[in-house]
Amino acid sequence: MKSWRDLVVMLLLAVGTAMAASFLPGDESTVAVDPALENNAKKDTIETAPVKKLYGIPVASYEVHSGKVRRNENLADLLLPFGLSIQEIYKISLLSDTLIDELKIKPGNSFSFFKITDTTSVATTSYFVYEKDPLNYVRIGIEPDSIWAKNGKKPIETRLQFATGTIETSLWESMRDNEENPMLAVELSEIFAWSIDFFGVQKGDQYKVIYEESYVDNQSIGIQKIRGAWFYHNGTDFWGIPFEQNGERSFFDEKGNSLKKAFLKAPLRFSRISSGFSHSRLHPVLKIRRPHHGVDYAAPTGTPVHTVGDGVVSRKGYQKSGGGNYVTIKHNSVYSTTYMHLSRFGKGIKQGVYVKQGEIIGYVGSTGLATGPHLDFRFYKNGSAVNPLRVEAPPVEPVEEKNRTAYLVVRAFTMQALKLM
Secondary structure, eight states: OOOHHHHHHHHHHHHHHHHHHHHSOOSSOEEEOOHHHHHHHOOOOOOOOOOOEETTEEOTTEEEEEEEOOTTOOHHHHHGGGTOOHHHHHHHHTSOTTTOOGGGOOTTOEEEEEEEOOTTSSOOOEEEEEESSSSEEEEEEEETTEEEEEEEEOOOEEEEEEEEEEOSSOHHHHHHHTTOOTHHHHHHHHHTTTTOOTTSOOTTOEEEEEEEEEEETTEEEEEEEEEEEEEEETTEEEEEEEEEETTEEEEEOTTSOBSOBSSOSOSSSSOEEEEOOEEEEEOTTTOSEEEEOSEEEEOOTTOEEEOSSOEEEEEEEEETTTTEEEEEEEOSSSEEEEEEEEEEEOTTOOTTOEEOTTOEEEEEBOOSSOSSSEEEEEEEETTEEEOGGGOOOOBOOOOOGGGHHHHHHHHHHHHHHHHHO
């Protein structure tokens, strides 16, 4: 009997057959699935012993010495032990910085030297390979009369992954407790940013995600693509169905409405609400009651603040006895938002500048009348303050009618795959 993982893989492969252009990965990396599934479909083949290569170099004729850069080591320290002359090392140091920058050799990074040991070998080139990061390396060829170099990348394996859990305290901690990539919490918060206020997630909320994660040498280098997501919050199911429309891959709900809306639910990533919208609040500094027509988000100084929607910066200034550094953005003829107590403004933010949804317009601070670092976020409709937490923003373009049939295929297989988890 097949496991739910096998069934999910089969469903996703079915989607790939029906909608390869809109669902499956379009890069050169491979998606790893259960070997048992692949073995059933394999035919008898004549196998030949593959030539063992490392960094694209056939290793049969070489003695390979590998190590890690130690503190304060430079290019000469790495190469002199292998018999290179000062002249050869100098030629290597003259290579373009796009190949190897001697000043950027970092402690802890890996290197290998391929030394010719067989004098009868046809090989005439020794190699020095330096790993710039887990993915990228430079291969330097050392020949009797020349030095050359070429950048390269290690093979990437993209694995199909599954994550499911129930929240006890926060989404981030749930990911960590389940030993899942915590960056998956960021991915989910961005997919559902227009539908779910992640500052208000509750104990008992649930999530399921199917995603692709890329690995180099069994080390994760990041989440590449979300293949489907479900979030249960406040008694409601939220679906994230990936679909490509007009050349852009985006997420839609089960009805075909875009998950992107005119306004984000919050201007910060992962913080907490320290004070809500009120017509009579005890001011923490003045110790008097007065209206607080905004929502306060407590966060460390320097936390990026994002505009919740497209618009034009209508005001940028400083209120000594109020909001400190603040930015006001006019989104259209009806809506505007204000961001207060900023420690500093985002790059290029000035009156009259057009900003895109999600763009950084400032950073959390405690300027003006504030007892500690936080963002005072205000939302205005036709000039009157409204509770930001209760604004229902309309979605942007839904699935077009001409794409409806294709979307229904993707929706059916994706939702069934998530339900099986």
